[in-house]
Amino acid sequence: MEALKKDPQRTGTFAAKNQYSPVKEFWKNWKRKKVAFMASIFLLLMIIVAVIGPYLTPYDPYEPNYSSILAGPSVSHIAGTDEYGRDIFSRLIYGTRISLSVSFISVFLGAVVGTALGLISGFFGGILDRFIMRSSDVMFAFPDIILAIAIIAILGPGLINVVIAIAVFSVPSFARLIRGATLEVKETLFVEAARSMGANKKRIILKHVFPETFSSLLVFFTMRIGTAILAAASLSFLGLGASPETPDWGAMLTMGRDYLGTSPHIVIMPGVAIFLTVLAFNLIGDGLRDVLDPKTKND
Template sequence: MSENNNSVNSASSAYMDDPVLQNRSRAREFFKKFCQRKTAVVAGCFIILLIVLAIIGPSIAPYDPDVYDYSNMRAAPSLQHLMGTDEFGRDVFSRLLAGTRLSLGSALAAVLVGAALGTILGILAGYYGGILESLVMRGSDVLFAMPDILLCIAIVAIIGPGLINVIIAVTVFTIPSFARVMRSATLTVRGSLHVEVARSLGCPDSRILWKHIFPGTVQAMIVNFTMRIGSAILAASSLSFLGFGADVGAPEWGAMLSSGRNFIGVADHLILFPGLLIFLTVLAFNLFGDGLRDTLDPKIK
């Protein structure tokens, strides 16, 4: 064997002088292309800012978000209270900072769990087909037939209000979108030659699914993930606004909007700032997702 190798090595050195292309990093190329999309970059910066605030927010808040100050109720924005105070004299800016964790966290948790479940279902449906595929896809169609928010309200009405239950509701309506996207991505990758090669090499199904198909579908998953976070934040806030979600006293953005709407005539800053924040956050996630999608797949516009 070793003799063989030696003779082959010396003889095959004729091929060695082919230059191998320069080391090209896909990640770096992607980053360069992504940076050309200004709106997406701005949106990405805003998202990073939000995440940072969600982590360190409460510790940099100028006031305790839950302390009442009856001498300073519904004060207009000023230097002391950047965004004014609410009907109990709590600092709106501090409450928004504290709420970032709640709003962003619940949306993120819901989409994470929904993405995981939806991805597993979608990949299995796309790879195995047959009865499993029919079950998963028809089930998704049923859930898709109902408007998102109505579905959430129905689920919360069944299992009861509360932040955890809102997360469960948002998860349920996130699953079908992932199942559908991942199934079609799986179908595309399954048909590619390198998956047939993997079969020819003798890979067991688990390895084909995990090593050869899943990595090819990650792009679609990431894009869908960022898009769904926006709608999850919107859904969670809506539910809280309607009184199904977080405790009314909690500094959740939707709940703040809900309690502030009673004073829309006298203290509009109570709904302006939470509303603006929800709007900007959802917009940022959607623009970021658009940018990701366009960079990863320039064919779809």
């Protein structure tokens, strides 16, 4: 310690190496959330499967094999085969890419539009606030899946229209969340200081208000992906999403329901995939809320 006191340069270097790092602090707190941490590892593996898995599948997910119809799990087909003899494990791997892509893109689009509307509504108030919130209330009057069915009934079935439908019913949820956070942040002292220094409204929103709402946005975004996976699977199950031959988890459930009594593995495998993926996103969302929320992260 005496050496450090005598050498100011070394003291400064020591302080710089031990200065506060938000990333390190987040990582330290995140590792303490054992359940959420394990869920994030599982989700990372799912993302890896979605990216490189289709290139490593043992069978073509579209190619039928009529000599191995409705075969149970075995060494050659670890998840069994479906009514056309197609390998269920290979179809699940392809379905991972489809389900994660559809859910992420749809929630991302809904988050972008909803966040913009929420910031405008909360920051400016007045007639804009009333119009955006009353429009959101009208959309909230319909259950999400009913609203999605109505949108697809207009646009027609297909994965692209599923993305649009999920994005549309996600918008009001994000708008209301961000509006509430904006109303709280815009009354803080640092925002008032920015106003007094002559900062324009666009700069205040983008540089001061939005960053303060990002933690709430990230938590809700993560949990909303789980909801989107369920919605996409439900729409495919109803025949409004992916076509029956597409290796989509919801479409696989639809095709397998007629064989539930004789070959339950056709339904169990995609059902377990949906359950575990949605559970992982929800657990990660809970963990992020505990770590990022200053009211709970020290509990």
